[in-house]
Amino acid sequence: MLVEDVLAGTVRSGTSVLFAAEGELISERAGVINLGTEGCMLTGALAAFAVTNATHSALLGVVAAVGAGALLASVHAFVVITCRANQLASGLAVSFLGLGLTSWLGAHYVSRSIHPLNRADIPALSDIPFVGPVLFQHDVLTYVGLALGPLIWLFLYRTRTGLILRATGENGAVAFAYGHSPTLVRYLAVMVGGALAAVGGAQLVLAYTLNWVENVTVGRGFVAVALVIFAGWEPLKATLGAFVFGGALALQLQLQARGVSISPFLLNMAPYVLTLAILVVASRGRAQRPPEEIRAVFGTTGA
Amino acid sequence: MSSVRTGLPVPLRPTAKRWTRHPALARALGWGVFVVVAITILFPTFDVSLQDCLIRATPFVFCGLAVAVPARAGLVNIGGEGQFAFAMVVVTAAVLLVGDTLGAAVLIPLLVVAGLFGGMLWSGIAALLRVTVKLNEALCTLLLNFVAPLVLAYFVFGPWRDRSSFNLPVSKVFPDAARLPTYGVTQLHLGIVFAIAAAIAVWVVLDLTRWGFRARVVGGNPEAARRAGLPVNRIAFAALVAGGALAGLGGMVEVTGVEGVLRPNIGVGFGYIGFLASWLVGHRPLDLLGSSFLLGSISVAGDSLQINAGLPSTSVYVLMAVVLLLVLSIRGVATRGTS
Numbered sequence: 001m002l003v004e005d006v007l008a009g010t011v012r013s014g015t016s017v018l019f020a021a022e023g024e025l026i027s028e029r030a031g032v033i034n035l036g037t038e039g040c041m042l043t044g045a046l047a048a049f050a051v052t053n054a055t056h057s058a059l060l061g062v063v064a065a066v067g068a069g070a071l072l073a074s075v076h077a078f079v080v081i082t083c084r085a086n087q088l089a090s091g092l093a094v095s096f097l098g099l100g101l102t103s104w105l106g107a108h109y110v111s112r113s114i115h116p117l118n119r120a121d122i123p124a125l126s127d128i129p130f131v132g133p134v135l136f137q138h139d140v141l142t143y144v145g146l147a148l149g150p151l152i153w154l155f156l157y158r159t160r161t162g163l164i165l166r167a168t169g170e171n172g173a174v175a176f177a178y179g180h181s182p183t184l185v186r187y188l189a190v191m192v193g194g195a196l197a198a199v200g201g202a203q204l205v206l207a208y209t210l211n212w213v214e215n216v217t218v219g220r221g222f223v224a225v226a227l228v229i230f231a232g233w234e235p236l237k238a239t240l241g242a243f244v245f246g247g248a249l250a251l252q253l254q255l256q257a258r259g260v261s262i263s264p265f266l267l268n269m270a271p272y273v274l275t276l277a278i279l280v281v282a283s284r285g286r287a288q289r290p291p292e293e294i295r296a297v298f299g300t301t302g303a
Numbered sequence: 304m305s306s307v308r309t310g311l312p313v314p315l316r317p318t319a320k321r322w323t324r325h326p327a328l329a330r331a332l333g334w335g336v337f338v339v340v341a342i343t344i345l346f347p348t349f350d351v352s353l354q355d356c357l358i359r360a361t362p363f364v365f366c367g368l369a370v371a372v373p374a375r376a377g378l379v380n381i382g383g384e385g386q387f388a389f390a391m392v393v394v395t396a397a398v399l400l401v402g403d404t405l406g407a408a409v410l411i412p413l414l415v416v417a418g419l420f421g422g423m424l425w426s427g428i429a430a431l432l433r434v435t436v437k438l439n440e441a442l443c444t445l446l447l448n449f450v451a452p453l454v455l456a457y458f459v460f461g462p463w464r465d466r467s468s469f470n471l472p473v474s475k476v477f478p479d480a481a482r483l484p485t486y487g488v489t490q491l492h493l494g495i496v497f498a499i500a501a502a503i504a505v506w507v508v509l510d511l512t513r514w515g516f517r518a519r520v521v522g523g524n525p526e527a528a529r530r531a532g533l534p535v536n537r538i539a540f541a542a543l544v545a546g547g548a549l550a551g552l553g554g555m556v557e558v559t560g561v562e563g564v565l566r567p568n569i570g571v572g573f574g575y576i577g578f579l580a581s582w583l584v585g586h587r588p589l590d591l592l593g594s595s596f597l598l599g600s601i602s603v604a605g606d607s608l609q610i611n612a613g614l615p616s617t618s619v620y621v622l623m624a625v626v627l628l629l630v631l632s633i634r635g636v637a638t639r640g641t642s
Binding site: 035075078079080083084085086088089090092093094096097099100101103104214215218219222223225226229263265266268269272273275276279280283 | 617
């Protein structure tokens with residue numbers, strides 16, 4: 001059934017972008033744009049794949065991904081927070097560092113197989129017709145991903161730490177005046193963001209592609225950055241955005257699998273074009289105000 | 304203290320130093336020393352030929368200029384990659400359409416226009432979205448980089464695939480009239496001259512003309528520019544479109560000067576390396592010639608590493624990323640007090 005397959009595929013293929021987008025959102029809410037998200041996803045993917053390949057434990061793979069993603073993100077954090085370099089240029093460089101390192105170190109893993117992250121059907125719920133296959137027949141990380149948006153919403157709007165994070169993103173000087181170190185908050189936010197992106201990368205290889213290829217993410221990390229803008233820096237809308245992207249991917253794959261006679265290259269464009277389209281729609285709607293500290297970088301006041 | 308003529312603070316005025324004392328001259332001297340050292344010491348050591356480096360550096364110059372022009376107006380163009388690829392599609396379309404009927408004297412200028420136009424078109428999408436719905440141009444150009452190669456692939460795998468080429472995904476081989484002339488028996492093509500001329504032209508426009516000055520004002524402080532009555536949107540649009548045109552010219556030069564056929568994976572990564580080249584030199588067009596040559600040499604050396612040591616081609620990105628991160632960090636620390 002096409003609709004059911006597409007929706008189940010939406011959740012499965014949207015999850016990796018979802019993790020990356022929520023991570024990017026935390027980072028941007030603290031005032032740092034991280035275009036290195038793409039690189040963090042790639043390092044997370046390779047770390048997860050390599051460790052799972054060696055230990056046969058997907059859990060250890062995810063743990064390794066978290067470490068690798070946070071480590072790469074800390075490079076970006078150092079360059080933009082401590083050295084105050086341009087965030088977009090540094091982020092792009094970090095992405096390329098991730099791309100280069102993973103294709104170099106990952107060359108040995110290209111044709112290897114892993115014991116993938118098992119599908120864990122949720123008892124009872126997974127038997128519900130239609131809803132079951134769409135929502136409750138996935139891997140563990142996908143369930144975590146589904147809960148991630150609401151959890152980050154709670155964190156940002158209902159905890160003191162979340163308030164400090166948002167304050168830092170709006171005005172670091174004010175946060176400083178209230179006795180919090182903007183530097184520390186931003187470092188942590190960027191590293192947590194990188195770690196989440198890496199978990200997204202881990203989900204991608206452990207539960208979706210099931211193998212490692214060079215540049216396995218093909219721009220998902222950049223799409224995640226775009227989705228954060230579309231979401232107006234709101235975690236729940238970021239979840240929605242990730243699934244819109246996942247939906248385009250799933251629909252395209254289903255159409256190809258069903259032998260629809262459209263060029264696969266045109267179909268492959270769909271997710272990126274769609275991401276751009278929803279960005280346009282989002283920016284035409286109600287004015288969405290970015291966190292004050294990243295406004296200058298995005299320069300949307302400029303034109 | 305502010306200037307009487309422009310009403311802007313004095314440091315924003317174009318510096319009216321005597322050209323002999325221009326800091327660009329000192330930098331040019333530095334690059335000259337580097338080139339001499341590279342040719343006499345580094346190239347023999349790493350078994351790299353000057354010709355290969357010049358040919359490889361050429362697209363980097365164009366892609367770097369594509370970053371430098373918008374950067375002057377405060378815009379970040381990451382889309383050199385896509386603009387380069389899309390221009391190659393437009394150029395190939397022109398070749399397939401009229402390549403067999405026209406002589407080189409007419410065809411080459413036509414293809415130059417096609418390349419410029421293709422790049423403009425692709426960056427025009429981002430420029431239009433930037434000035435109408437205020438969509439961030441960095442993201443837009445970045446996302447379009449994933450679309451343009453698919454457009455290219457669609458044509459070479461589909462309508463343009465040459466059946467006589469063992470069914471490989473390549474277009475028909477370009478006729479000789481559509482190839483850039485080369486110098487003597489070497490492979491050095493006219494595009495190298497184009498690249499140098501383009502860098503000089505961009506330097507003249509950005510540093511010596513009124514438009515270049517206005518672009519710098521817009522880039523420095525858009526609000527001040529608006530209040531000074533400058534057409535901020537129009538300048539931003541023009542800068543981004545001009546950047547795309549330069550990347551497009553790079554695509555034209557690569558496909559007609561080096562390849563002579565359209566195939567997937569021409570110039571993959573060139574846009575990003577151009578981005579790096581431009582950031583390395585603070586978006587100064589003349590210095591870009593030097594940084595492009597440097598990166599071109601690294602890239603060629605990387606090829607021989609790849610062949611000799613079995614490293615994947617993308618591992619050269621590691622080196623480039625590290626260099627850029629270092630430069631960004633050092634420059635960031637150095638300018639900390641001033642900004």
